Amino acid sequence: MTPLDKSACSLLRDDSLVDRYNAVQEILGKALKELPRFEQREVVAEVRGELAKLAVTMTKKRFKVGFIGPSQIGKSKTVINLLGVDNKEGPTPPGSGGATTAVPSCTTHRPPADGVENTVSLHYFSKPEFLQRVKDICAIVGIRFDENLQEVRKATLAKQEEDPHSKAADMAVLLNLIDAATQFPDALNETGLIEKGVWADRADYMCHPHPPRPTRYTLLREVSIEFVTTMVSPEVEMIDLPGIDVDKKSDASLTLRFVSDLDGAFMVQSGLQVTAGAIADLADEMRKIHGRTLGERIWMIVTRCDQLNELQVYGEQQPKTRPSMFCHLAESMRLKGIKLDNIHFIGNEYYEVRCKEGLTDSQPSPDAIVKRYPLVLQPGLEGQPVVPELCLRNEGQVEAWQQFVLNGGIPALRDTMQTKVADSVREQTRITVRRKLNEVIDRLVAALQAAEQQAGMTVEEMMRAVRWSGELENLSDEVGRDPGYSQQAATRIEELLSDLIVKWGGTGRDDLGRVHEQLAGMLSQAGQHEATQVTSTVTSKVRSRIEARTQAEPPPTAADLPTPLDHWTTAVTKYLDRGRTFEDRDFRTPIFSGFRDDPSPIANGGHNVTAREYPELMRRKAARVARVYGSRLVHEIQRHLRRLQGRYRALGTEIEHIDANQRQLYAKYRGELERLRI
Numbered sequence: 001m002t003p004l005d006k007s008a009c010s011l012l013r014d015d016s017l018v019d020r021y022n023a024v025q026e027i028l029g030k031a032l033k034e035l036p037r038f039e040q041r042e043v044v045a046e047v048r049g050e051l052a053k054l055a056v057t058m059t060k061k062r063f064k065v066g067f068i069g070p071s072q073i074g075k076s077k078t079v080i081n082l083l084g085v086d087n088k089e090g091p092t093p094p095g096s097g098g099a100t101t102a103v104p105s106c107t108t109h110r111p112p113a114d115g116v117e118n119t120v121s122l123h124y125f126s127k128p129e130f131l132q133r134v135k136d137i138c139a140i141v142g143i144r145f146d147e148n149l150q151e152v153r154k155a156t157l158a159k160q161e162e163d164p165h166s167k168a169a170d171m172a173v174l175l176n177l178i179d180a181a182t183q184f185p186d187a188l189n190e191t192g193l194i195e196k197g198v199w200a201d202r203a204d205y206m207c208h209p210h211p212p213r214p215t216r217y218t219l220l221r222e223v224s225i226e227f228v229t230t231m232v233s234p235e236v237e238m239i240d241l242p243g244i245d246v247d248k249k250s251d252a253s254l255t256l257r258f259v260s261d262l263d264g265a266f267m268v269q270s271g272l273q274v275t276a277g278a279i280a281d282l283a284d285e286m287r288k289i290h291g292r293t294l295g296e297r298i299w300m301i302v303t304r305c306d307q308l309n310e311l312q313v314y315g316e317q318q319p320k321t322r323p324s325m326f327c328h329l330a331e332s333m334r335l336k337g338i339k340l341d342n343i344h345f346i347g348n349e350y351y352e353v354r355c356k357e358g359l360t361d362s363q364p365s366p367d368a369i370v371k372r373y374p375l376v377l378q379p380g381l382e383g384q385p386v387v388p389e390l391c392l393r394n395e396g397q398v399e400a401w402q403q404f405v406l407n408g409g410i411p412a413l414r415d416t417m418q419t420k421v422a423d424s425v426r427e428q429t430r431i432t433v434r435r436k437l438n439e440v441i442d443r444l445v446a447a448l449q450a451a452e453q454q455a456g457m458t459v460e461e462m463m464r465a466v467r468w469s470g471e472l473e474n475l476s477d478e479v480g481r482d483p484g485y486s487q488q489a490a491t492r493i494e495e496l497l498s499d500l501i502v503k504w505g506g507t508g509r510d511d512l513g514r515v516h517e518q519l520a521g522m523l524s525q526a527g528q529h530e531a532t533q534v535t536s537t538v539t540s541k542v543r544s545r546i547e548a549r550t551q552a553e554p555p556p557t558a559a560d561l562p563t564p565l566d567h568w569t570t571a572v573t574k575y576l577d578r579g580r581t582f583e584d585r586d587f588r589t590p591i592f593s594g595f596r597d598d599p600s601p602i603a604n605g606g607h608n609v610t611a612r613e614y615p616e617l618m619r620r621k622a623a624r625v626a627r628v629y630g631s632r633l634v635h636e637i638q639r640h641l642r643r644l645q646g647r648y649r650a651l652g653t654e655i656e657h658i659d660a661n662q663r664q665l666y667a668k669y670r671g672e673l674e675r676l677r678i
Contacts (some may be wrong), residue, residue, distance in 0.1 A: 008059045017433050031669040037659045043447040050440050062237040063425045069268030071243030074303035077348045081410045083231050091225045092240045102208040103220045104241050109234040110226040118199050119226045124219050126192035136253045137174045141167045149178045169248040172212050180218035187219045235422040259285045264297040264425045271305045271325050283336040293428035295337040305404050306347030306373050313388050330394040340396030344413045351408025361411040441677050445670050450650035452666035454658045457558045465556040466652035471549050472645035476638045489534040490630030496530045497523055497622035501615050520595040527592040531629055539572045571640040591629050
C-alpha cells in the first residue's frame with residue numbers, strides 16, 4: 001500500500017487528512033505483517049477497497065460540477081454567457097427547438113496565452129459501456145436485451161410497427177446506436193477509443209443530428225473540452241449534461257450515469273416551470289453518494305426570470321391554490337436539504353440586452369430596458385426595483401433576485417463559478433473524507449477488538465457469544481415491535497402536556513402572541529423533564545428483560561468483554577438518561593425545543609387561528625412531539641442493543657483466522673488506530 005504524496009492531494013488543501021490516511025495505511029501494514037492470519041479476514045480486503053476509493057477522491061485534480069436540467073431551458077446559453085463569449089465561440093451550442101445536447105461535454109479551464117487555442121477530444125464508449133447503454137435503453141422501452149444487437153434491432157422495429165407512438169424518441173435512439181455500431185465498428189474497442197477532434201466541428205460531435213440518423217459520433221460517451229478562459233476556476237470541471245426530459249428518457253439515463261461521479265451540481269430549472277420532478281429525482285440520486293454534505297454541493301439556477309408572468313411572480317390570489325415560483329422553489333429546496341441561499345435567478349435575454357448597450361455589471365438599467373420587462377423590473381417609490389413580496393418571504397432568495405434585477409444574474413453566477421463552487425465542494429469533500437476515514441478506522445478497530453477477544457477465549461465461550469448475539473437481536477426487535485415501549489413514553493408525555501395546555505386557561509385573540517410565547521417555553525421545559533422520567537421507566541423495563549435472559553443463558557466471559565448488564569448500565573447512565581446518542585449528540589432537547597423555536601401558529605399565514613382553536617392546535621402538536629420522542633427513544637435503545645449484539649456476533653466469525661496468543665499485539669494496533677479517530 002503506497003502512501004499518498006501531499007503534492008498529489010493539493011486540491012484538498014488539508015495535509016492533516018493526508019497524514020491521517022497514511023497513518024491508517026501504515027498501522028494496517030504493520031499489523032498485517034505481525035498478524036498474518038488477520039490479513040485473511042474479509043474486513044481487510046473490504047477496508048483496502050475503501051482506502052483505494054478514498055485515495056481517488058483525495059488525489060482529484062478538479063471537482064466535477066454538472067449542469068443538469070430539462071432541455072430547452074437555457075443550460076447551454078447560460079454557460080455561454082457565463083464564459084463571456086457569443087454563441088459561435090461557446091464550448092457547447094445552445095438549443096434550437098428540440099433536445100440538442102446528445103453527449104455530455106466536460107469543459108476545463110485553459111489559461112490564456114499567445115498561440116493557445118481551445119481543444120476538443122472525443123471519448124467513445126468501450127464495448128462493455130456500449131452494451132450497458134443499449135441495455136439501459138432496452139429497459140426504458142420494454143425490450144428484452146440481447147448481446148446479439150441485431151435481435152434487439154428486430155424486436156425494436158416490431159414494437160415500432162405495433163405502436164409507432166410509444167416511446168418513439170427512445171426507440172429512435174436505440175436504433176441509431178445499433179446502426180452506428182454496425183456502420184462504424186472501429187469506433188468501439190475494449191478500453192474506449194479517444195480521438196482528437198476539430199474545434200469547428202464540435203456541434204457535430206455533441207448535438208442530436210436533425211433529422212435523426214446514425215453517425216460515428218452516436219457512439220461517443222463524452223466530449224472533453226479545454227477552453228481558454230479566466231471566467232472559471234481552474235479547480236472546476238464543468239459538465240453540460242443531456243436534458244432530463246419526460247418524453248426522452250434515454251438522455252436522462254445517460255445523465256444519471258454521470259451523476260454518481262459529480263462532486264457538485266447546478267440544477268437548472270425554468271422560472272416558467274419550477275415544479276419539474278426530474279430535478280428532485282436527480283438530487284435524490286446524488287444524495288446516495290454524498291449523504292449529508294449534499295446541501296452544500298448543489299446550487300439552483302432559475303432561468304427565464306425575465307419572462308415571468310404575474311401568476312409565477314405573485315401566485316394565485318383567490319383562491320390560493322397555486323403558489324408563486326418563489327414558494328415552489330423554496331419548498332423544493334427545503335425538501336431536498338439544499339442550502340437556501342445557493343440560488344441564482346437568471347435572465348439571459350435581459351443580460352444580453354444590457355451587454356449590447358455596453359453597460360457594466362454595476363450600472364443600473366436605463367428606462368428603455370426597464371420598460372421591456374415591466375413586471376420583473378418594476379421600479380419602486382424611490383426608483384429602486386421592487387422585490388416581489390413572496391420573494392421577500394423566502395429565505396435566501398432576496399439577494400439572488402436583486403442580482404438578477406441589477407444585471408441579469410450572470411455576474412453573480414460567474415463569481416460563484418470562480419470561487420464559491422470549489423471552496424464549498426472542497427469543504428464538503430473534506431467532511432466526507434474525514435467521515436469515511438473514521439468509518440475505516442471503526443471497522444478495523446472492531447475487527448481487531450474481536451480478534452483480540454477471540455485470541456483469549458475458548459470455542460465454548462465464542463459459541464455462547466453467538467447465542468447472546470441472537471438474544472440481543474430478539475430483544476432489539478421486541479423493543480421496536482412492542483408498542484408498550486414507545487407508546488408508554490408517548491402517552492405519558494402527551495397527557496402531561498395536554499393537561500398543561502388545558503390548565504393554562506383561555507385568552508382573547510389579541511393576547512395569543514404573548515400567550516404562545518410563554519406557553520411554548522413551558523411546554524418545552526415540561527416535555528423535557530417528563531421525557532427524562534419516562535426514559536428511566538422504559539430503560540428499566542429493558543433491563544428487566546436482560547436480567548431474565550441472563551438467568552436463562554449465562555453471558556460469555558472474557559477479559560475486557562462487557563456483559564449485557566454492564567453494557568446496558570453504561571448505555572443508560574452515560575447516554576440515554578442524559579438524552580444523548582452514543583456519539584454524544586443531544587437527541588432529546590431538539591425534539592422539545594420545537595415548541596419554542598418553530599414558527600408561531602398565529603404568524604406568517606396563521607392569522608385565522610382563533611382563541612378557541614388555539615388550544616386544540618397546540619394539543620395536536622403536543623401529541624406529535626410525544627410520538628416523535630417515543631419513536632426516537634426506541635431507536636436509540638435499539639442502537640445500543642445492536643452495538644453489543646454486533647460485537648458478540650463478531651466473536652463467532654472467522655475463528656479460523658485467529659493469531660493465537662497475540663492479544664497484546666491486537667490491543668496495540670487497536671489502540672494506535674483509536675488514537676487516529678476524530
